[in-house]
Amino acid sequence: MTKKSQEIYSKFGANERAIIDKISNKVFKHTVIHLVGFKMKLQWKGWLQYLIFVPILTGIFLVGLIFYFLIDGFVAWIILGIAFILFMKILLDIITIKYKIRFPEFRPIRNDDKDFFDLIRLRTSCRSFQTKKLEKNDFNELMESVQQNLAEPKFSTGKIRFEYISNPIRVWPTVNATEFLVAIAPKEYDRLTIVEVGRILQKIVIDATRMGLATCWIGPGADHRSITSQLGGRFDSEKDNVICVCAIGYKSKYVPLFIKIFSQKMRKRLSLDSLFFNSHKMDTSIDTSQEPYARFLRSYESCQWAPSSYNGQTTRGIVISDNNKITRIDFMAVTSAKYYAAIASGIWCTNWELSCNELKIEGKFVRLPDAEIGLSESQKNNGTPIYDISWVINEKE
Ligand SMILES: Cc1cc2nc3c(=O)[nH]c(=O)nc-3n(C[C@H](O)[C@H](O)[C@H](O)COP(=O)(O)O)c2cc1C
Numbered sequence: 001m002t003k004k005s006q007e008i009y010s011k012f013g014a015n016e017r018a019i020i021d022k023i024s025n026k027v028f029k030h031t032v033i034h035l036v037g038f039k040m041k042l043q044w045k046g047w048l049q050y051l052i053f054v055p056i057l058t059g060i061f062l063v064g065l066i067f068y069f070l071i072d073g074f075v076a077w078i079i080l081g082i083a084f085i086l087f088m089k090i091l092l093d094i095i096t097i098k099y100k101i102r103f104p105e106f107r108p109i110r111n112d113d114k115d116f117f118d119l120i121r122l123r124t125s126c127r128s129f130q131t132k133k134l135e136k137n138d139f140n141e142l143m144e145s146v147q148q149n150l151a152e153p154k155f156s157t158g159k160i161r162f163e164y165i166s167n168p169i170r171v172w173p174t175v176n177a178t179e180f181l182v183a184i185a186p187k188e189y190d191r192l193t194i195v196e197v198g199r200i201l202q203k204i205v206i207d208a209t210r211m212g213l214a215t216c217w218i219g220p221g222a223d224h225r226s227i228t229s230q231l232g233g234r235f236d237s238e239k240d241n242v243i244c245v246c247a248i249g250y251k252s253k254y255v256p257l258f259i260k261i262f263s264q265k266m267r268k269r270l271s272l273d274s275l276f277f278n279s280h281k282m283d284t285s286i287d288t289s290q291e292p293y294a295r296f297l298r299s300y301e302s303c304q305w306a307p308s309s310y311n312g313q314t315t316r317g318i319v320i321s322d323n324n325k326i327t328r329i330d331f332m333a334v335t336s337a338k339y340y341a342a343i344a345s346g347i348w349c350t351n352w353e354l355s356c357n358e359l360k361i362e363g364k365f366v367r368l369p370d371a372e373i374g375l376s377e378s379q380k381n382n383g384t385p386i387y388d389i390s391w392v393i394n395e396k397e
Contacts, residue, residue, distance in 0.1 A: 005030050008037035013220075016040075044170040044223055049256045050094050057086050093256045097128065097175055105130045108251055110212040116358045119209045120302050120351060124267065126214030127174040127259045129249040133166070134179055138211060142248065145207035146181065149200050155365045155389060158186045158193030160200060165230045169245070170223035173259055174216050177247035182227055187241045191342050192367060195388050197243045198346020202306070205246060206354065214251035219244040219309045219340055243339060266311045272300050276317045280330070280374045282385070286319050292326050293319060299355040306347045309340035315348045316385065328366075328392045330373060332385040345388040352391055362394040 001009065009020065016036050023029040042048040060083040067076035096102040111122060134142065146162050154160075165180045181204065183197045205215045222245050228235045235242070255263075273285040276293075286293045288300055300317070308314060314337065318330040331348055333341035349365060356363055366389070373387045 001033075002030065005033045008033050011040070012036065043172050044226075046098065046175060049173050049175060049258045050090055050098060052258050053086060053090055057083055057090070060086065089257050093254075096254045097252075097256055100131050100176070102254055105132070105250070105252060105254075107132070107135070108212045108214070111210050114210070116206070116354050117298055117302065119206055120305050120355075123205060123209045123215065123305075123307070125216045125263060125307060126247070126249075126251045127216055127263055128252045128255040129174070129176045129178070129214065129247065130252045131176060132250055134213070134249065138213065141211055142204070142208060142213070145204050149203040149207075152200075152203075154196055155367060156190065156192040156196040158188075158190045158196070160185050160193065160197055162201075162204075163231055163234050165227070165245075167230050169230055170226040171218050171245070171247065172221035173262060174218060174221070174247055175256060175259065176252065177216070177249060179248050180218075180227075180245045181248060182231065182245045183243040184235070184240050185243050187239050189241075189338065191338070191386075191388070194243060194339055194342035195346040195349065198343035199349045200346075201244075201246055201343075202347040202350035203354075206350070208248055213248055216247040217244060217307055217309070218247060219343070244343060268311070269304050270313050272304060275304060275313070275315075276300055276319055278319060278321070280318055280332070280379070280385070281376065282316060282318070292321055292324050296326065296356075296359075296361075298359065299352050302351040302355040303348045306344070306351050308344040308347070309337075312337075312340065312344065314341040315344045315388075317348070317352075326393060328363075328390045330368075330390045331388045333388055334385050336383050336386065341386070342388065349389060349391070356391070363391050364394055366390050366392045 009017070012020070020029060020032055020036070023032060039048065042051060060079060064076050064079035064083055067073075067079055111119060114122065143164070150160065150162070161184050163182045163184060165182060166178065168178050169180060171177060181201070183201055185193050185197055201217070205217070208215050224242055227242055227245060228237070272288050276286045276288070278284050278286050288294060288297050296319075303315070303317060306315070312335065314333050314335045316332045316334055318332060319326055320328045320330065329352065331345045333345055335341050353363075353365075368390050370387060375385070375387070379385060
């Protein structure tokens with residue numbers, strides 16, 4: 001590898017390195033490193049969201065030209081028309097979003113009149129923010145939510161904190177975000193602490209949604225070097241670990257075409273049959289229309305609409321019943337991702353807990369000994385599913 005290639009390669013994440021390490025041909029490897037490096041440069045400088053369509057645009061344009069000169073003039077004009085519309089949309093996005101030349105936008109309305117289930121459906125990942133900073137009262141209310149949620153009883157022992165950054169950091173593909181909550185846990189890995197990060201941050205996100213604020217969880221799409229450089233003395237690399245960030249602000253109606261498509265694709269959810277099972281074998285789904293399961297229908301739906309990293313939807317619920325009565329739910333992760341699957345379980349915990357509060361069903365989180373969780377030998381050997389925590393129903397007859 002040349003010195004330049006080595007320098008570019010050293011900035012890559014684990015995913016990019018894994019792809020490049022598989023290439024044996026030197027020239028090809030060198031070319032791929034430079035191409036990926038260029039893509040990452042565009043990505044972190046906030047240009048990729050717009051320029052990603054340039055190859056498609058060029059392709060449509062060339063097909064239009066081929067039709068014009070060789071096949072059919074009328075069809076050629078239709079194809080060239082499509083290329084022109086796409087070109088104008090990219091140009092408009094660059095002017096209004098990248099260069100922020102646009103009409104001022106109003107603060108979105110609050111959602112105080114909505115119940116928890118409405119808030120769950122109203123929360124979507126916002127990937128294009130207004131240029132306006134949080135108003136002082138919104139900022140204060142948000143910080144109150146952070147303090148209150150951090151002060152609640154926890155099921156983990158690791159010290160979690162949230163640092164606030166009011167400056168742009170390098171994130172993908174979100175645009176114009178300038179305010180972030182950074183979730184920090186102790187450097188030493190403890191799975192339950194990461195689950196708790198997900199649980200607490202989701203409570204803050206729901207409070208923000210009630211306030212009419214837009215949020216976007218960002219994990220793999222955040223450049224950690226840019227986060228730690230913004231944190232400065234508030235981050236101790238010996239003791240701290242940045243788990244993820246959450247962009248917060250006011251939702252903009254100016255959304256780049258790429259982000260519109262990306263967000264729509266990322267919004268699809270698995271059906272309840274694929275998420276809730278009656279045993280750890282996960283071979284029989286529960287019948288959510290029949291008792292004793294039907295009573296929790298809105299809780300299942302709340303978990304179904306929980307956010308997860310790149311919409312991986314890695315959590316499953318095992319609904320344990322005894323004598324036709326539900327006694328507990330075990331939250332399991334179906335991938336071995338150490339951080340993002342644990343966060344996803346934590347987010348489910350909040351959605352489950354708050355939905356049960358609305359349904360007036362009491363319960364509490366308990367981490368049962370692994371021996372009490374009925375995993376088969378092959379599941380244990382596979383390393384998945386991973387048991388995270390249970391919600392034990394606390395109801396007297
Ligand atoms: C832990 C976590 C990390 C995420 N990381 C990113 C990210 O890096 N970039 C991004 O655009 N979205 C990210 N998301 C948002 C998911 O893509 C999003 O939640 C999912 O696609 C479902 O869409 P929805 O939030 O609009 O319902 C993340 C979500 C979670 C929970």
